[in-house]
Amino acid sequence: MTSLTKQSSNQTSLFQVYLRLRPPITKEEAAHAHRGERYLTVEPPEPTEDDNASKTQSRRPTHITLQPPNDSRKRAVEKFAFTRVFEEDSKQLEVFENTGVPSLIQGVLKEGRDGLVATLGVTGSGKSHTILGSKHQRGITQMSLDVLFRSLGNTIRSADNFEDPTLLASLSAADSSEAQLFSARNFIHSIYGDPSERGRASRAQTPMSRGQTPLLESTSAPLLSRRYLNQRLNALPSVPHVSHLTIPIDTQAEYVVVVSMYEVYNDRIFDLLSPSPVSGTASRQGNGKEKRRPLLFKSTEGSPDRKIVAGLRKVVCSTYEEAMTVLETGLTERRIAGTGSNNASSRSHGFFCLEVKKKVRGRRYGEISWAGNTLTVVDLAGSERARNARTAGATLAEAGKINESLMYLGQCLQMQSDFSEGNKNKTVVPYRQCKLTELLFSNSFPSSHSASHNRYPQKAVMIVTADPLGDFNATSQILRYSALAREVTVPRIPSVSSTILSSSASTQSRPQTSNGRNTPYAAASTEDLQEAAREIVRITDDYEALIVRLAEEEIARQEAELKLQAAEGRCLMIEQEIREECCAEMDEKMEEERKRWQEAMDRQAGHHEEHLDNKLEIASRGIKIYEDPEPTADERVDELERENEYLRSKLAALERQLNTQTSPTRKPKPRAAPVRSGGTGFGQRLVSGDSSSDLENMFQRVTAFKVAETYKSPVKPKAALVNGARNPRRVTSRKKDLGPEDDI
Numbered sequence: 001m002t003s004l005t006k007q008s009s010n011q012t013s014l015f016q017v018y019l020r021l022r023p024p025i026t027k028e029e030a031a032h033a034h035r036g037e038r039y040l041t042v043e044p045p046e047p048t049e050d051d052n053a054s055k056t057q058s059r060r061p062t063h064i065t066l067q068p069p070n071d072s073r074k075r076a077v078e079k080f081a082f083t084r085v086f087e088e089d090s091k092q093l094e095v096f097e098n099t100g101v102p103s104l105i106q107g108v109l110k111e112g113r114d115g116l117v118a119t120l121g122v123t124g125s126g127k128s129h130t131i132l133g134s135k136h137q138r139g140i141t142q143m144s145l146d147v148l149f150r151s152l153g154n155t156i157r158s159a160d161n162f163e164d165p166t167l168l169a170s171l172s173a174a175d176s177s178e179a180q181l182f183s184a185r186n187f188i189h190s191i192y193g194d195p196s197e198r199g200r201a202s203r204a205q206t207p208m209s210r211g212q213t214p215l216l217e218s219t220s221a222p223l224l225s226r227r228y229l230n231q232r233l234n235a236l237p238s239v240p241h242v243s244h245l246t247i248p249i250d251t252q253a254e255y256v257v258v259v260s261m262y263e264v265y266n267d268r269i270f271d272l273l274s275p276s277p278v279s280g281t282a283s284r285q286g287n288g289k290e291k292r293r294p295l296l297f298k299s300t301e302g303s304p305d306r307k308i309v310a311g312l313r314k315v316v317c318s319t320y321e322e323a324m325t326v327l328e329t330g331l332t333e334r335r336i337a338g339t340g341s342n343n344a345s346s347r348s349h350g351f352f353c354l355e356v357k358k359k360v361r362g363r364r365y366g367e368i369s370w371a372g373n374t375l376t377v378v379d380l381a382g383s384e385r386a387r388n389a390r391t392a393g394a395t396l397a398e399a400g401k402i403n404e405s406l407m408y409l410g411q412c413l414q415m416q417s418d419f420s421e422g423n424k425n426k427t428v429v430p431y432r433q434c435k436l437t438e439l440l441f442s443n444s445f446p447s448s449h450s451a452s453h454n455r456y457p458q459k460a461v462m463i464v465t466a467d468p469l470g471d472f473n474a475t476s477q478i479l480r481y482s483a484l485a486r487e488v489t490v491p492r493i494p495s496v497s498s499t500i501l502s503s504s505a506s507t508q509s510r511p512q513t514s515n516g517r518n519t520p521y522a523a524a525s526t527e528d529l530q531e532a533a534r535e536i537v538r539i540t541d542d543y544e545a546l547i548v549r550l551a552e553e554e555i556a557r558q559e560a561e562l563k564l565q566a567a568e569g570r571c572l573m574i575e576q577e578i579r580e581e582c583c584a585e586m587d588e589k590m591e592e593e594r595k596r597w598q599e600a601m602d603r604q605a606g607h608h609e610e611h612l613d614n615k616l617e618i619a620s621r622g623i624k625i626y627e628d629p630e631p632t633a634d635e636r637v638d639e640l641e642r643e644n645e646y647l648r649s650k651l652a653a654l655e656r657q658l659n660t661q662t663s664p665t666r667k668p669k670p671r672a673a674p675v676r677s678g679g680t681g682f683g684q685r686l687v688s689g690d691s692s693s694d695l696e697n698m699f700q701r702v703t704a705f706k707v708a709e710t711y712k713s714p715v716k717p718k719a720a721l722v723n724g725a726r727n728p729r730r731v732t733s734r735k736k737d738l739g740p741e742d743d744i
């Protein structure tokens with residue numbers, strides 16, 4: 001059991017912890033509240049020794065009591081202490097002012113101290129409402145931006161101001177987080193601009209101002225319409241006003257405001273200003289297939305002493321409107337999903353960073369650099385019980401991861417009160433267990449690095465939100481690890497023993513009977529009764545001690561349940577990761593196998609071709625092909641004429657022979673048909689038959705050739721000579737003319 005008063009007065013904790021109660025929203029909730037069904041009671045402020053009447057008026061509640069619901073189980077009543085409790089009727093401005101956010105902004109602007117404000121609570125308890133506001137009310141982020149820009153006034157420099165074209169370059173040079181810096185105008189134009197105008201702008205800007213327009217070149221197309229943006233911006237609320245909250249600053253100095261946003265999703269950091277291919281829909285559609293590159297939280301060359309989110313996109317804004325546009329753009333990227341507990345539930349921890357940098361001139365050479373501090377506003381994802389949230393699949397795994405990170409945060413918050421100025425051992429707070437706690441806590445401790453010895457630890461505020469009509473177990477868990485102190489008491493049942501004892505006492509003092517004597521029976525029964533009463537008191541005490549133990553065990557059980565839930569979530573995540581890995585490995589193997597198969601196919605096809613070529617070579621070697629050179633037409637005519645001449649002379653000789661041998665009494669032999677060896681080409685040869693018919697044929701062919709020449713008909717090549725002899729059959733060396741491969 002914790003000492004409530006001692007701890008609540010302890011102001012050395014790393015986070016100031018405030019509790020904000022959510023009012024009933026629906027009629028049904030209002031009816032429940034009206035019937036007094038809240039399990040959470042705000043304790044009236046306790047008077048202190050130095051109280052006087054006026055102080056009592058302004059004192060605010062700091063304690064609440066959690067009364068377990070009237071179920072069969074007997075549970076302990078828990079009392080929690082916070083820096084301050086904001087009841088249901090508290091307004092946004094009241095929370096903003098009284099949680100010390102203006103003093104965090106002052107720390108950033110004037111004291112060289114980072115500030116951090118975060119909300120923590122069960123899903124649907126009002127975290128986003130507090131941090132980002134609603135349709136009608138601004139939240140802490142918008143009010144902080146307003147206070148910041150109002151306070152800086154005319155001292156703000158704009159990266160779109162072409163009088164100072166080197167501003168972005170000098171800011172980039174001074175930035176230690178390896179960020180990509182953009183001017184607000186270019187950033188907004190690249191997201192919402194008209195594609196045609198964008199192209200024009202891009203061309204107009206190159207190459208002179210290339211350094212100023214990196215986003216125009218790196219983004220392929222506008223992702224959202226300007227109409228959408230204008231609608232969003234016009235619908236933004238402008239209340240509550242914060243004009244009374246300006247912080248006086250050095251009016252001679254020059255400042256820039258740099259906005260960046262990121263989310264922690266499944267323990268990985270993603271930039272919210274680097275739009276994914278499908279804006280903000282990954283989780284909503286439940287496909288989870290977006291492939292955004294997670295960023296590292298690490299020490300960089302420019303900041304060796306502390307870890308920072310490296311490689312973010314940062315936008316230099318010079319007006320509240322520009323910063324709001326950037327904020328709205330980042331919010332469209334954030335993972336939001338409908339769960340059983342909240343229609344628009346944040347599924348990631350959102351970080352909105354407002355850096356204020358002041359221009360500094362080097363003392364020696366007057367070189368310019370920019371240094372400053374950051375106000376970080378964090379909207380944590382809500383813890384929830386899977387049973388209540390009716391979540392499944394990826395959303396269940398998300399919930400597991402959320403609960404796990406919140407459990408680690410709870411451990412850090414429980415330990416944070418042990419960290420006092422005297423106790424510099426920061427390992428007391430186990431903040432390195434996950435990204436969320438690293439991001440929230442690593443800047444909370446004084447630097448041990450000699451280079452930045454006088455860097456102040458951040459000032460941090462945690463606003464815990466709770467719905468007094470919501471889930472009792474989830475709320476009590478959150479309160480248990482976030483409260484600055486806790487006290488457990490067991491409700492006292494009207495004591496039987498005290499009743500008996502008091503009744504026995506009254507028996508003793510009962511007026512005596514009229515004769516003035518007590519009866520022996522009456523005396524004996526009084527003793528017995530007293531003895532019995534003592535026995536009952538003893539048993540009752542034992543019983544009550546057991547109830548306290550039971551209550552403690554119950555709390556321990558709930559905590560174990562939370563851990564189990566987180567472990568289950570982690571198992572799911574691991575399973576999912578393993579499945580993805582297996583899938584990727586399988587794809588890789590398949591691809592390898594396909595390549596191997598393809599190579600084997602190619603190899604086989606190559607062999608086949610080689611084999612075929614070899615066969616062809618063998619075949620062509622055996623056949624030994626000769627091919628006549630193509631004769632020209634004149635050569636062919638000459639050849640024919642020579643042949644003609646030869647035949648004529650042969651004919652003349654034959655005729656002469658005939659004339660000398662033939663007698664008028666002899667009958668002429670019958671004419672035999674000419675026998676051809678086949679084909680009709682010029683290379684063909686008459687091998688037998690009657691000479692005169694041969695001659696006739698020859699004349700016919702010569703005539704035909706002449707006619708063909710007259711009409712320029714294509715001339716066929718001369719037949720090949722095989723083994724020195726005229727072969728009537730044409731032989732070619734071309735593969736396709738050799739007939740089917742198989743025949744070869």
Ligand SMILES: Nc1ncnc2c1ncn2[C@@H]1O[C@H](COP(=O)(O)OP(=O)(O)OP(=O)(O)O)[C@@H](O)[C@H]1O
Binds near residue numbers: 122
């Ligand atoms: N103080 C308040 N006054 C009026 N309405 C509120 C208040 N707090 C929360 N609400 C409303 O309650 C609903 C849930 O709130 P919100 O979305 O802020 O919860 P959350 O804690 O951020 O949930 P999650 O963790 O699931 O994102 C919203 O409709 C919101 O407008």
